[in-house]
Each structure stands twice: as structure tokens, then as C-alpha cells.
Amino acid sequence: MKKDHDNYQWAALFDWDGVIVDSVKQHEQSWRMLAAEQHKEVKQDFMNKTFGMKNEKIISEFLGWSQNPKEITQLSKRKEELYKKIVQEEGLCLTYGVKEFLDRLKQKHIPMAICSSTTKTNIFFVLEKLGIKEYFPVIVGAEDVREGKPHPAPYLLTAQKLGYVPSRCVVFEDAPAGVESAKKAGMKVIALTTTRPKNNLENADLVISSWKDLSLETIDVLFNDVSQQ
Structure with missing residues (x-):
């Protein structure tokens, strides 16, 4: 169920591999x-x-x-x-520009979560190594759902844990299965071409090649149609 979030109209749900980490x-x-x-x-x-x-x-x-x-x-x-x-x-590296993007979201108090097909054990391990665990109060991994992506269950569970209705969630993905999962869940999707060409991600609401290409204002526009909900 949606909680009373007066300061921000959407939550940010991140895939892990290829989106947060270059793995x-x-x-x-x-x-x-x-x-x-x-x-x-x-x-x-x-x-x-x-x-x-x-x-x-x-x-x-x-x-x-x-x-x-x-x-x-x-x-x-x-x-x-x-x-x-x-x-x-x-070792493992963050995708280019993602740390700065996470900082922008944090400054605006926009809630963030991870939704991945990777096990939480390995996610936590890498989060600790890279020093970004504090950004993600909610993490959903492979062991949390019976049906993985492209089934909508992973993203629906993540939204529920974060306290947002699906229509007020934006998902960041890099794989067709993840895009399909998020769209089936009724969420907005921004796809990055970190691991796939643009034509493989055409079902996303927006496709970008780098985090540097994305502004929070651009994301706000995606939610204009649900601003009164």
C-alpha cells in the first residue's frame, strides 16, 4: 500500500547487475x-x-x-x-556515473531499492566493498521470490516493501527480461544500454546510454499522467 509521501512523487527501483555494477x-x-x-x-x-x-x-x-x-x-x-x-x-566497478546519480536522489530524499536476480548474499557483499549500502534500505534478491524476471513478482514485492504503489515507481534496467518484469508490474521503466543495444530495450519508457544523460526533471515528466493519483 502507498504510504503518505508528500516530499516526492516517485520511488527509484534499481536492477543490480549492469545497472549499479559493471559485472x-x-x-x-x-x-x-x-x-x-x-x-x-x-x-x-x-x-x-x-x-x-x-x-x-x-x-x-x-x-x-x-x-x-x-x-x-x-x-x-x-x-x-x-x-x-x-x-x-x-574487484568490481560501479557503472559510470551511477554514484553521482544516487547522490542526487539521496539529496532529494527519493527512496531507493534494489531488485535483482542475484542472491542477496552477493549483493550485500559487493555493496559493502563499494561503500554504497546506505543508499538502499530495501533489497529484494533471487531468494525472495519464487518467480523471477520477466515475471512481475520481484518488482511488485520491492514496491510493497518500499511502501509505494507500482504506478509511482520508476525502474532502472538493462535487460529485456527486467524491462518486461517492470512493465508487467505497472511501473515506469528507464533502460540503460550498458549490456544491450537500444533496439533490445524498446519496450522501456526511455532508453539512455549513460547516467549522465538523465535528469530528475526528465523522470518527473514520466509521472505527469499519474500526478493526481
Whole structure:
């Protein structure tokens, strides 16, 4: 349910990988390491089709490695262990300009949340390393929902935890599955071309190439049609 938010008309919901952190390379590396360990194969372009989805869906539906729930869970857990190891050894960077954008939102007291297909354990680990945990009072990860993106459940839960109705949420995404999830949830979507070309993100309300391209006034305009709700 919507709370009484008089100072701001919308909340900001962020995907994690490719939006807050530049992590595509590390995720792909961890999948390929897992494949080598398990003597499995991965298609060359599988990341383009699966980035932003839950591990379980990737393992069972796209890679076709297993249909056994217990084995799928074990593979997913191992993948996240490998990813964390890579990040510990190589580090991880924020996407260009995102820290400044988060600071602008914080100055305006606009509430922020993370909604990701990544496990919260790894999200918290990276947030601590990068020193930005304070920006996100609400974090929804892979373990919080049964149905991952493109199902609307992840973003609906995030909005609920933040105390906003979906129509007053703007989502920042980089993947088609995430854009679809947010639109199904009834939210505004701004897509970044950090991991996908613009033509893959055409269902978003706005597509930008950099955080530097975005002003808070531009976001305000997206909510003109719900300003009286």
C-alpha cells in the first residue's frame, strides 16, 4: 500500500547487475568456470539471452543442464560461490556515473531499492566493498521470490516493501527480461544500454546510454499522467 509521501512523487527501483555494477564479465566467467567443473557446455551467446534471469531458470531452461530441483539448487549455489571468488580476486566497478546519480536522489530524499536476480548474499557483499549500502534500505534478491524476471513478482514485492504503489515507481534496467518484469508490474521503466543495444530495450519508457544523460526533471515528466493519483 502507498504510504503518505508528500516530499516526492516517485520511488527509484534499481536492477543490480549492469545497472549499479559493471559485472557482466564476472558473471560470464563464473558460468564458464562452473561449466568446466561440471563438464557441461555453454553456448557462445547465452549471456545475451539470459542475463538478468534467476540462475535456476538459466540452468534448467536455457542451458538444459538439469531438471532435478536439488541439483539445480546445488549448481546455482556453486555458481554464486565462483562469482564471489572472482569479485574478491579481481574487484568490481560501479557503472559510470551511477554514484553521482544516487547522490542526487539521496539529496532529494527519493527512496531507493534494489531488485535483482542475484542472491542477496552477493549483493550485500559487493555493496559493502563499494561503500554504497546506505543508499538502499530495501533489497529484494533471487531468494525472495519464487518467480523471477520477466515475471512481475520481484518488482511488485520491492514496491510493497518500499511502501509505494507500482504506478509511482520508476525502474532502472538493462535487460529485456527486467524491462518486461517492470512493465508487467505497472511501473515506469528507464533502460540503460550498458549490456544491450537500444533496439533490445524498446519496450522501456526511455532508453539512455549513460547516467549522465538523465535528469530528475526528465523522470518527473514520466509521472505527469499519474500526478493526481
